[in-house]
Amino acid sequence: MKILAYIKRHKLKSAIITIALIAYYFCLPKQLFKDPTATVITSNSDELLGALIADDGQWRFPKMDTIPEKFKTCILLFEDDYFYKHPGFNPISIFKALKQNISSGKVKRGGSTITQQVIRLSRKGQKRTYFEKLKELILATRLEFRHSKEEILNLYVSHAPFGGNVVGIDAASWRYFNRNASDLSWAESATLAVLPNSPSLIYPGKNQKRLLKKRNRLLKKLFDNGTIDKLTYQLSISEGLPQKPYPLPQIAPHLLQKIAKTQKGQRIKTTLDIALQEQGNTVVKQHYNQLKQNEIFNISVLVLDVKTRKVLTYIGNSPTDKAHQNQVDIIDKPRSTGSILKPFLYASMLDAGDLLPNTLVPDVPTQFGSYQPENFNKQYDGAVSAKRALSRSLNVPAVRMLKDFGLDRFYQYLKQLELKDLKYNANHYGLSLVLGGAESNLWDLCKSYAAMASTLNHFNENSSQYYSNEFCDPIIKSIASIDFGKPSQEKIIFDAASTYLTFESMKQVNRPEEDDSWEFYDSAQDIAWKTGTSFGFRDAWAIGTTSDYVVGVWVGNADGEGRPGLVGVQTAAPILFDIFDLLPKSQWFAKPYDEMIEVDICKKSGYRASSICNDIIKDYIQLSGQKTAPCPFHKLVHLDASGRYQINSSCEDISNIKSQAWFSLPPLQAYYYKSKNPFYKELPAYRTDCIKAASTKMEFIYPNQQSTIFLPKDFDGTTNDLVLKVAHSKPDLELFWYVDAKYIGATKNIHDMAILPQPGEHLITVVDALGNELKHKITISE
Known part of the structure; x- marks a missing residue:
């Protein structure tokens, strides 16, 4: 009351005081x-990584x-x-x-x-x-x-x-x-x-x-x-004084630039492990000094913690110079994938129940229209188990598996992985999708491998459950954490068994066969890893995972220039294993028994055993694998008492027929398979008095259907012959050869025929002694 009375008596003075107090209150800017x-980034332990x-x-x-x-x-x-x-x-x-x-x-x-x-x-x-x-x-x-x-x-x-x-x-x-x-x-x-x-x-x-x-x-x-x-x-x-300013640390310069795009002028504590980052930088520098001798100038490395999905190492580029684009962060840049997508195809086919790990798949000369895939070593196995085809990174089996599985089906699996550089529809990429016809980046690929590894970890640790947000982006900021979503009995993309079997296949060394420059990498721990090389030797990849860590490596030139020797297994794989040597050792994934079942497997073919398979083993397969077909390569053959000839009731009394299960591949597969498998036995010939009852098959080995062929010339200008090759289920039968309906000769046992055709289209016809006929169109180009 006294204050109010004072204000009434001294209105002017009170107003001045009030204004002064208000002015005093607002005199200081907020x-x-x-x-x-500056933009500052620090490690997970608050050590300075770099500043702009x-x-x-x-x-x-x-x-x-x-x-x-x-x-x-x-x-x-x-x-x-x-x-x-x-x-x-x-x-x-x-x-x-x-x-x-x-x-x-x-x-x-x-x-x-x-x-x-x-x-x-x-x-x-x-x-x-x-x-x-x-x-x-x-x-x-x-x-x-x-x-x-x-x-x-x-x-x-x-x-x-x-x-x-x-x-x-x-x-x-x-x-x-x-x-x-x-x-x-x-x-x-x-x-x-x-x-x-x-x-x-x-x-x-x-x-x-x-x-x-x-x-x-x-x-x-x-x-x-x-x-x-x-x-x-x-x-x-007694301590001295500083003489000049030091340059600030630049331990993760490309991550610094990445963060500065969205959080300029802030201090960001990252998930990076400074010791691992510095050691990784040293590894990259050592390999860069070697690779630049071959004019290979750029390297990127990403290391993820599978269980937390934190980025532990982020090396966007090698310590090269401005002329070779040292400022480019390659980790998130689209590059041709090479073979690095093959494990996803393998896992997709396992998940869909279209394949078992040991199933034999064809590895023979193949052509789809104008597209003719080749293996890195330009050789063929005839037939090879699916897991060996993956671990050896064979191209022809991969393309044939993709064709059988369906391009659109595989493409939908890849879209679920959210590979953001897949911007076109499946037909745009075609069957080359699995060999590098598409582009992706190190970030997305490592993210996908980490999600698959985490799927297995969670399945085995949480009562055989999946998590709805398993395939999520890794985190870079220390304050962030991953929400893996809600537990579920339903798989998200790949089931745990298909993932486990894929990783089991990837444990095997995937090296180019007969490659003298390969060095065998012996690690103290099991690592599921895969390499990739893009067409024209422009990109080399290596990505590996354990139950705890994913390491991804890309090597090449940022401007896309290809170089001889720029092969994943030779340039990226050594870096991958050097980085894994810096990490703590991990236990291998536990087998997800709740998603698997033990069945009888035909040892020779890898298919589920049929009733006539004579060499059976027990093996665990994915539950969806129960719907795969039984072995198609074992057939019951009827032999005479000596076992040397096939017979039937038309030429031998039934009581004298001895029935036996026989492993037999189609002619073209058998032609290449027996060169790598000396114990492979072809079907015995029919006894001469029974031969008319036999079914025969023959296939062209070379050339492929609708092939366009360029005939090479010698130094003196002489054009070389074209050698035609046919595989016949009964090599001892005589084959008769025709070019454009004109008879040119016959062969027996070894069915090779040399011809010198004129440029243009030609029809090759082969007829065996039993009247079976095979026709083939080719084009000779000048």
């Missing part, structure tokens, strides 16, 4: 500092959360010993400074507190007059009302000048001592504490005597007040 800051200078050319890090205790003690003792006691200004200091300045006739001494200096720093460009000092004093008191002492001190040490273009203690400690501010010694902390007082006069590398004198005077104060002991003091004053 945001004192609007200067741009602020837009105004200053090394000004974002405001610190805490102030190192040593530097805090030094700066308070040097700048404002009564910081925690005054209300924003120190009357005694102001009086002493005013008295000294008046007596000398010029400004010789300040008197500003740290709070006042914060205000002065925020009002940059203002002249240092007494009127300006009065403004600073008023604003300083307002600042004391708004912020705690710790916050004010933090503002000061984050924005104080430290000479040149260095602002703030965090940037200064790295620029002058190449370490975190929390790791500075007493001498180093004292050196930095005296710099803001006169950063233009005292600068590392210049005015060394003056800087040394001020530093040692501060150290003496620390000794005198008992902060440091005598030994520490003596050791501290």
Whole structure:
């Protein structure tokens, strides 16, 4: 009531006081500092990985959360010993400074507190007059009302000048001592504490005597007040001064650039393991120094933690030069996949129940229209188990498997993996999709391998359940965490058994056969890994996974230039295993028994055993594998008493017929298979009096149907012959050859026929002694 009465009696005075209080309340801007800051990234242990200078050319890090205790003690003792006691200004200091300045006739001494200096720093460009000092004093008191002492001190040490273009203690400690501010010694902390007082006069590398004198005077104060002991003091004053600024660390420069695109000017704590990142950089540098001799200049490496999906290592490029595009971050750039998608096809076919791991698949010369895939070694096995075809990265079986499985079906599996560089429909890529006809990037591929590994881990650890968000993006920021979604009994993409069987196949060494430059990589742990090489030797891949880690490597030239020897197994695989050697060893995946069933398998064909298979083994397959067909390669043959000839009831009494199960491949597969499998036995011939009852088959080995052939010439200009080859189920039968209905000769046992046709289209006809006929069209090009 007294206050109201006073206001009524003194309205003018009350209004003036009210306006003054309102003006005082709003006199301080909400945001004192609007200067741009550097983009800073740190490791998962808060070690500096790299920084991008602020837009105004200053090394000004974002405001610190805490102030190192040593530097805090030094700066308070040097700048404002009564910081925690005054209300924003120190009357005694102001009086002493005013008295000294008046007596000398010029400004010789300040008197500003740290709070006042914060205000002065925020009002940059203002002249240092007494009127300006009065403004600073008023604003300083307002600042004391708004912020705690710790916050004010933090503002000061984050924005104080430290000479040149260095602002703030965090940037200064790295620029002058190449370490975190929390790791500075007493001498180093004292050196930095005296710099803001006169950063233009005292600068590392210049005015060394003056800087040394001020530093040692501060150290003496620390000794005198008992902060440091005598030994520490003596050791501290013997320390040298910084001579020039250090360059800031650039341990993960491409990740820094990636983060700066969306979070410029911020301090981001990443998931990177600094020790692993630095060791990875060393590995990449060593291999780069070797590969550049072959004009291969770019390498990228990504390491993921399977269980947390955190990025542990991010190497976007090798330490090459600007001419070879060292600034390009290749981890997220689309590149031709080579064979790196083959495991996804294998897993898709297992998951769909179209394949078993040991099922024999054809490996013979193949042509689909104008597309003719070839194996890396240009050889053929005739028939090879699906898992061996994957581990050896055979191209022809992969394309034939894709054709049988269905291009659209496989494409839908890939779309579920969210490979963002698959931008066209399935027909655009065609059957080359599995051999590098499409593009993807290291990030998406590693993400997919990690998700498959995590699927297995979760299935075995959580009562045979899947998680709805298993196939998610890895995380780079330390504050983030993966939400794997809700548990479910339903698979997300691949079931656990198909994934496990795929990884089991990938444990085998996938090396180009007969490649003398290959070195056998023997690891102390099991790793499921795969290499890839794009057409024209432009991209080399290697990706591997354990139950804990995924490592992905890409090698090549950023401009797409191909180089001889740029092969995944020769260039990317050595880096992959060097990186795995840096990681802790992992246990191999547990077998997901709840998604598997033990069945009888025909040992020779890898199919589910039929009733006539004579060599059966027990094996665990995926549940969906129960719908695969029984073995088609075993047939019941009827032999005479000697076992040398096939017979039937037309030429032998039934009581004398001996029936036996026989493993027999189609002629073309058998032709190549027996060269790699010496114990393969072809079906016995029919006895001469029974031969008419036999069924016969023959196929062209070379050339393929609708082939366009270029006949090579010798140095003297002579055109070489075209050698036609046919495989017959009964080689001893005589074959008769015709070109365009003109008889050209006969063959027996070895069915090769050399011809020299004219350019143009020709019809090749082969007739065996039983009247079976085979026709083939070819085109001879000039």
